[in-house]
Amino acid sequence: MNHFRLIFLGFLATFTSSWLGLVILPSLHYGQMSAELPKPAPSAELDLVRRGEQIYAGNGCIYCHTQQVRSPEFGSDAARNWGRRRTVAEDYMGDRLAMLGTMRTGPDLSNIGQRMKSAAWHYQHLHLPTSTSPGSIMPPYGFLFELKPVVDGKPDADAIPLGPDGGRTNANGMQCVPTPEARALVAYLLSLKRTQASRPEALEASGS
């Protein structure tokens, strides 16, 4: 074949078909769906959650944690208490980034805000995962915490317990408190309650 223009048209046609079908069509579909939904009111809380979403993204949590619950025919998600129904596209409408994830080296986090409601637990877990989850291979995020002197004899409410006795100050009288990044990240994690809203169509689709 020596007709270069014809060959080139072939390159164009094959590629455009998938571009329209897999990129443009879903973008328009979900774009329209999102435009029809009411926008969340701006608040300091929402800003903090959005900041936390960035911290979650920037530190690569997605490489070990999914945020999607699959129907019972696809696995033990419900039995592991990861969500009471499968997640559907609407469950991600409030997000800036849909971090569905592709690996479950760690557990699914779709509803971590519901499963683990305590901020103190999250701080301790992030600081040293094995302290709350023995055997965990999650990296410790010591860099999300800083040592600070105690002000007026009152330790910070979110300071990490440092010793086996649960004391919050070390030998030098310093306490280990979460950085603003850690606070934002935990706010984001606590906001994850994806299957809280009732979506009958999802229950129907999952056959439960």
Added chain:
Amino acid sequence: MKPTNSTQYLTSEQLHSRMERAQIDEAARGPVLHFFISALIWLLAGSALALLASIKLHSPTFLAGTDWLTFGRVRPAHLTTMVYGWATMACIGVSLWIMSRLCRAPLRGAGWLHLSATLLNAGNLVGTYGVLMGRSTSFEWLEYPREAGALIAAAFVPLIAVFADMARRRQPGHIYVSQWYLMASIFWFPWLYLTAQALLLWQPVAAPAQPPINWWFAHNVLGLWFTPICLAAAYYLIPKVLGRPIHSYYLSIVGFWSLAFFYAWNGMHHLIGGPYPAWLISVSIVASMMMFIPVATVAVNHHFTVYGSFSMVRSSPTLRFVVFAAMNYTLVSIQGSLMAVRAVSHVTHFTHYTIAHSHLGMYAFVTMMLFGAMYYMVPRLTGREWPSRRLISLHFWCCGLGVLHYFAVLSVAGIEEGYGLLNENVPFIDIVKRTLPYLEQRSWAGCAMTVGHLAFATSFVWLLLRKPHAQREATLLAAPSQALAPALS
């Protein structure tokens, strides 16, 4: 390079084509070496990041105190430096040279090509820095922050111009299948990349639309960028080294168009079970199954071209890497098609099995093919032969056995992990603990591959330091059979 004593028998026509080839190689030397040397530096950087990430997964406290060395930053930095630094830059070097050889048009615009390589290096540098500083976008295969994406996209403007210029100046006659693959890929990749950058980073679409676009990109960057270039290299190098034409011209055309048509529709099977309508995912499952057609045609075509010359696979460094890569192309493609089947995905999704699969593709196929192409091209570009057969051998065995070990241990880990995840009675932490020995083995495999890379880099630098035209015979790994010797390299 042909033995010197054959020169006296050359006809004037042969002499002319030899001079023409020398001119083409001369014009390509500077820019192609710029791309190759950059690629090699990124390969070493990517290997260091890979080892770090691998060790951290089974020893989480290793270097854990430093924010920019945390697993979640090092891992995407490894992937992106390998994809955009190593593989992309090496692929461009290979494409430029094969294209100018096949068009019989010496490269023009060397300055523009140096600019393109510089932009890519800058993009990778800025991007890696951004990822390590905690600014990853969290879109897999697209983790570099926006500014790096813009630099990488800009690098393709001069490249497209140079390719169009070569296509326009090509000598009249038949267009070989490698040219099809190369012209298509240089057109497809910028479109893929710009679409993904625009819709995910510049003007982000609604959140639920992001994962389909992400996987459309991530799957097609392999299928419509790395795969076509590596297949073009195989289609060019296997007949060249063996001195015989490709088995079937028609099969190569069927293979090309079925790849173009079906590969583009892959990708959504990464979202099986996810929050999407069934049609979106099913269309990719069907397209994945249809990938058997291009894969089978390429496999049959290559197999029958090499058939009967397996002794040359032992002696020619190029052929050894290329045939290893081509065999793994068949394997990884068949595996990929099967992984898109719901029953298989049921077990393997979300596990290390996927990581094993992606390394069979990006490493055992793409990276090994690029090594093979470089073994053929660099002596022709520089007039210097490879200095040490021991180093080539070390390179081949460390990387070849390394990646097979990598693949084996992670596949088993993934299957075990998959069945564990399905069984609600197995506590999650037990699954994690069971994968640890496999993850440790993966680190050892990574060490072997890194040793291979260091051997190759040493070989490369040593070659550049040699006097040009000091050695007239190609460096071979074993004595070839007499009749075929002249064609070998």
